[in-house]
Amino acid sequence: MPSGSAIRGTRVGSGPIRPTERCEPAPRHPVTYWCANSHPTEVSLAADVTPPVTWDCPRCGQPGGLDAANPPGRPRAEPYKTHLAYVKERRSDADGAAILAEALANLRQRRGEN
Structure with missing residues (x-):
């Protein structure tokens, strides 16, 4: 007995079957931030957005900057x-x-x- 469900065979939370046919992703550019421990963090941002000055490092939690040679210092507690x-x-x-x-x-x- 068919149930008539249009989403039969897919799981909850799954994305579209063919996303490239349904939409075109927004243009993006990668931006790399460097923390004081020299951990690189690459973030994909929209092409028309100016990148923030700092970004928190996911490995150590310190702020990261855009300049690898001069990363921001540890925040003062x-x-x-x-x-x-x-x-x-x-x-x-x-x-x-x-x-x-x-x-x-x-x-x-x-x-x-x-």
């Missing part, structure tokens, strides 16, 4: 910042003193000390 460090970036010492004085005045007023 930012240290962990606490909440207080972020607050100190946003506020000066004078602002902090003013906010503290205001909070203490409100607290003393609620307690009836003033």
Whole structure:
């Protein structure tokens, strides 16, 4: 008993049977990036796109550049910042003193000390 399925005999996720007859691939050009460990990474990009300056190396994770003789250096790791460090970036010492004085005045007023 025929099922009438047009996709009988193919598996899920498979591509077209003859892709060259149905579409023409976009023009591409290969671009090679080099990391500090001299790992080459070749990426195919569209012909009308300017290549990015850096590309992460899939082998070591470091950034790679277009110049094999002068690859970009290792990125600098930012240290962990606490909440207080972020607050100190946003506020000066004078602002902090003013906010503290205001909070203490409100607290003393609620307690009836003033």
